[in-house]
Amino acid sequence: MINLWVNGGRIAAWVGRSAFRSFIRQQSSGASSTASSAEEILHFGQLAPTWWDVRGPQRILHKMNLVRMDFVREVVLSQLKVGSETFIPGYNYHDMVSKPISQAIEKQISQDLQAKLSEKRLELLDVGCGGGIFAECAARLPYVSKVLGIDVTPECVEVAKAHSKLDPQLKDKLEYKMESLEKVPGQYDIVTCFEMLEHVDEPAAILRHAWQKVKPDGILVLSTINRGPLSWFTTIFVAENLLGLVPRGTHHLDKYINSAEISQWFQDEYPAAHKLLECKGTMYIPAKGWILHDQTDVGNYFMAFKKLA
Numbered sequence: 001m002i003n004l005w006v007n008g009g010r011i012a013a014w015v016g017r018s019a020f021r022s023f024i025r026q027q028s029s030g031a032s033s034t035a036s037s038a039e040e041i042l043h044f045g046q047l048a049p050t051w052w053d054v055r056g057p058q059r060i061l062h063k064m065n066l067v068r069m070d071f072v073r074e075v076v077l078s079q080l081k082v083g084s085e086t087f088i089p090g091y092n093y094h095d096m097v098s099k100p101i102s103q104a105i106e107k108q109i110s111q112d113l114q115a116k117l118s119e120k121r122l123e124l125l126d127v128g129c130g131g132g133i134f135a136e137c138a139a140r141l142p143y144v145s146k147v148l149g150i151d152v153t154p155e156c157v158e159v160a161k162a163h164s165k166l167d168p169q170l171k172d173k174l175e176y177k178m179e180s181l182e183k184v185p186g187q188y189d190i191v192t193c194f195e196m197l198e199h200v201d202e203p204a205a206i207l208r209h210a211w212q213k214v215k216p217d218g219i220l221v222l223s224t225i226n227r228g229p230l231s232w233f234t235t236i237f238v239a240e241n242l243l244g245l246v247p248r249g250t251h252h253l254d255k256y257i258n259s260a261e262i263s264q265w266f267q268d269e270y271p272a273a274h275k276l277l278e279c280k281g282t283m284y285i286p287a288k289g290w291i292l293h294d295q296t297d298v299g300n301y302f303m304a305f306k307k308l309a
């Protein structure tokens with residue numbers, strides 16, 4: 001155990017540098033392959049049969065889904081404008097009026113935005129959907145009209161298709177395909193890529209193709225893991241080796257990507273065409289679940305980018 005800890009620390013320092021270089025290299029080479037390694041496909045294929053067991057090997061993803069549904073909702077809401085029929089004082093009303101009045105104003109704004117959200121009919125592409133944990137929930141949202149989930153692991157796609165049949169309401173809204181990202185036609189209002197970039201050899205290629213699939217004014221939402229000793233400690237040493245919360249061999253520190261690298265990548269590749277809408281750290285607290293926090297450079301994180309029209 002101590003050996004694992006000491007070696008892990010050394011590995012963290014060494015790998016941290018090499019992976020950073022590789023992400024940068026992909027930026028400049030215009031990498032185009034969105035393929036995944038046979039090793040990753042085999043790994044996820046073996047996990048597929050128990051994907052929907054909420055107490056099984058993918059329980060951490062099931063728990064994380066709650067917080068990512070919240071994150072997506074908040075980001076989508078943040079892009080809506082309050083209608084002209086709702087009065088918003090032209091001053092900072094929180095300090096100027098009594099609490100009951102400011103609460104009443106807030107309630108009115110929130111109801112207005114909620115009404116606007118329920119009128120939306122957004123189309124969503126979930127890249128690396130796995131067994132469909134997020135795609136299914138997204139397809140149940142009233143403001144989402146269509147979800148396409150894609151993945152390169154055939155067993156995951158089969159499990160996702162079979163599970164979606166259990167809910168007849170999903171029949172015309174949710175579709176799954178075993179397809180690589182560059183082959184998906186069209187553009188979507190929302191493209192999501194959850195816990196997947198850390199499993200590919202060329203994450204910059206995935207980002208580039210995912211971004212091409214976002215409509216103007218649309219949103220790309222992603223989650224992955226910062227590369228550093230703390231991430232190694234929580235996601236590999238504790239989650240995989242100590243507590244067995246995640247199947248062993250799921251994560252490789254050299255594939256983790258820092259949130260700052262993703263921001264920089266967008267800045268370099270699409271300087272005038274993107275806006276970082278939100279970036280939040282997220283961490284798992286046993287007996288509580290995943291929480292969002294503002295420390296975005298350690299551990300797991302979510303990001304949302306808007307494609308400027």
Ligand SMILES: C[S@@+](CC[C@H](N)C(=O)[O-])C[C@H]1O[C@@H](n2cnc3c(N)ncnc32)[C@H](O)[C@@H]1O
Binds near residue numbers: 127
């Ligand atoms: C950790 S799972 C996450 C699944 C799902 N996004 C979730 O969070 O519930 C990673 C998934 O990405 C898929 N994947 C890996 N490389 C991929 C690629 N190049 N294109 C599409 N899917 C990929 C794997 O097959 C696996 O299902």
